[in-house]
Structure formats: C-alpha cells, structure tokens
Amino acid sequence: MGKGLFIVGTDTDVGKTFVTAGMTYLLRKDSFKAISFKPVQSGGILKNEKLVPTDVAFVREIAAINEEDVVMNSYCLREAVSPHIAAEKENVKIDIQKIIDDYEKLKAVYDYVLVEGAGGVVVPLIRDGYYIYDLIRELDIPAVIVARAGVGTINHTALTADFLRRLGVEVRGFIINQYHGSYYEKDNIEVIKKITGLNAVAIIHKIDLKEEREAVINVRETFERSLTVEGVLDLFD
Numbered sequence: 001m002g003k004g005l006f007i008v009g010t011d012t013d014v015g016k017t018f019v020t021a022g023m024t025y026l027l028r029k030d031s032f033k034a035i036s037f038k039p040v041q042s043g044g045i046l047k048n049e050k051l052v053p054t055d056v057a058f059v060r061e062i063a064a065i066n067e068e069d070v071v072m073n074s075y076c077l078r079e080a081v082s083p084h085i086a087a088e089k090e091n092v093k094i095d096i097q098k099i100i101d102d103y104e105k106l107k108a109v110y111d112y113v114l115v116e117g118a119g120g121v122v123v124p125l126i127r128d129g130y131y132i133y134d135l136i137r138e139l140d141i142p143a144v145i146v147a148r149a150g151v152g153t154i155n156h157t158a159l160t161a162d163f164l165r166r167l168g169v170e171v172r173g174f175i176i177n178q179y180h181g182s183y184y185e186k187d188n189i190e191v192i193k194k195i196t197g198l199n200a201v202a203i204i205h206k207i208d209l210k211e212e213r214e215a216v217i218n219v220r221e222t223f224e225r226s227l228t229v230e231g232v233l234d235l236f237d
C-alpha cells in the first residue's frame with residue numbers, strides 16, 4: 001500500500017498544482033511510482049464538450065504521466081468558485097465515499113500519492129457538511145503547506161499551520177512559492193519558521209511561463225534546483 005501526502009494551500013492560486021506537479025515529476029524522474037490526485041476541481045475547462053480538470057492536466061504534462069486509465073480526479077465542476085457552490089449550481093452531489101475509494105485505488109497501485117486540496121484548508125466541499133480539512137483527517141495523511149512568498153503570507157501560513165495542528169494533522173513543513181528574493185520575502189521565511197517551528201522544505205522562484213514551448217522545461221528545472229527527491233520522500237509517512 002502506498003503513502004499519501006496532502007498538499008495544502010494557504011489560499012487558492014498560491015501554487016498547489018505547480019508544487020504538486022514539480023514534486024511528482026521529481027519522484028517519477030527517479031523511477032518512483034508516484035501520482036497526484038485532485039479530489040474536487042472547480043473551474044474545469046470545456047474541451048470537445050468534455051470537462052477537463054486543468055490541475056490534473058498540468059501535473060500530467062510536467063510529470064510526463066502517460067497512463068490513460070488512471071483516475072486522478074473524482075469530481076470536475078465548471079464554475080471557478082468554491083466547490084460546494086459549484087456542485088450545487090451544477091446539480092452534482094459530492095459523495096465523499098467515492099473520493100476515498102478513488103484515493104484507495106491509487107494507493108493500491110502507486111507508492112506515493114500527492115493529494116491536492118481546493119483553495120485553502122477551510123474550503124467547503126459540501127455546504128455545512130464537509131471541508132477540505134475533514135478530508136485530510138479522513139485520509140489520515142500528513143500535510144505540507146504551500147505558501148506565497150510576499151506580503152500577507154506570515155498571517156496565512158501561521159493560521160493554516162495552527163489550524164491543522166489543532167485538528168491533529170501532522171504538518172511536515174512549508175514551501176514558499178513565487179519567490180523573487182526581496183528583503184521582506186527572506187524575512188517572511190525566517191518569521192514563519194520561528195512562529196510555526198516548521199521547516200522551509202523548498203523555496204520556489206517565480207518563473208516565466210509565457211513561452212509555452214519552454215514552460216515545461218522551466219518548471220522541471222526549477223524543481224530540480226530547489227528540492228531533492230530525498231526531500232520529497234521525507235514528507236511522506
């Protein structure tokens with residue numbers, strides 16, 4: 001049976017997918033059996049009348065995942081809003097048991113499963129009923145926090161770490177993303193370490209993704225420079 005790791009964001013758009021893709025790439029490059037799982041995607045894109053989970057598509061491209069029959073997403077919703085309301089609008093009933101079953105199937109085949117949330121940790125999957133943090137607890141896996149580098153990140157990261165710990169989730173560290181190297185970004189990292197007692201697992205620079213042809217190479221090289229495969233393996237149970 002494989003091991004899991006939950007990729008938690010301090011917010012939406014912080015770079016959970018980016019980091020999931022980079023870490024999955026590093027593991028697979030060294031021949032580890034790794035896969036990502038996005039339980040609920042809101043903001044899927046219509047392609048040939050089919051809804052495509054864009055986060056899964058990004059990870060597949062960066063990590064060169066060619067397996068066709070693997071289920072890496074349980075629910076894909078059209079609206080780019082909180083999953084609970086996207087599901088309500090689109091008349092989709094989110095069945096948590098299906099998510100758990102999909103995860104277990106991945107764990108039966110792969111040694112490392114990277115699970116990406118949606119937005120931050122207190123995001124409802126079901127109105128008044130079930131949140132991202134409930135899923136982390138139910139899967140019973142450790143978490144790593146992906147945080148922005150810039151202004152605002154101290155508060156978001158400290159709150160996320162504290163919230164998870166109070167729920168009994170083991171937080172293995174934080175990853176700073178979209179780093180430019182400014183004096184206050186450097187200081188943010190030190191302050192977060194001090195407040196939370198967590199390790200800065202990696203610092204990922206903001207890179208240029210405009211050149212589509214080179215984007216994949218740029219993402220891969222960034223992770224090769226920023227994180228070792230041993231560093232990724234250490235995050236799992």
Ligand SMILES: Nc1ncnc2c1ncn2[C@@H]1O[C@H](COP(=O)(O)OP(=O)(O)OP(=O)(O)O)[C@@H](O)[C@H]1O
Binds near residue numbers: 012019119206207
């Ligand atoms: N280090 C980086 N350099 C350049 N672009 C980045 C970097 N990290 C993320 N991005 C870009 O920022 C945007 C948001 O990142 P991403 O999609 O990974 O966020 P997310 O946390 O997964 O959001 P969601 O909550 O929607 O799943 C994307 O367009 C992504 O390509």
Ligand SMILES: C[C@H](N)[C@H](N)CCCCCC(=O)O
Binds near residue numbers: 012041043122123
């Ligand atoms: C649409 C977006 N990119 C994510 N998929 C969902 C983010 C939900 C955030 C909800 C909230 O915290 O208010």
Ligand SMILES: [Mg+2]
Binds near residue numbers: 016055116
């Ligand atoms: Mg994402």
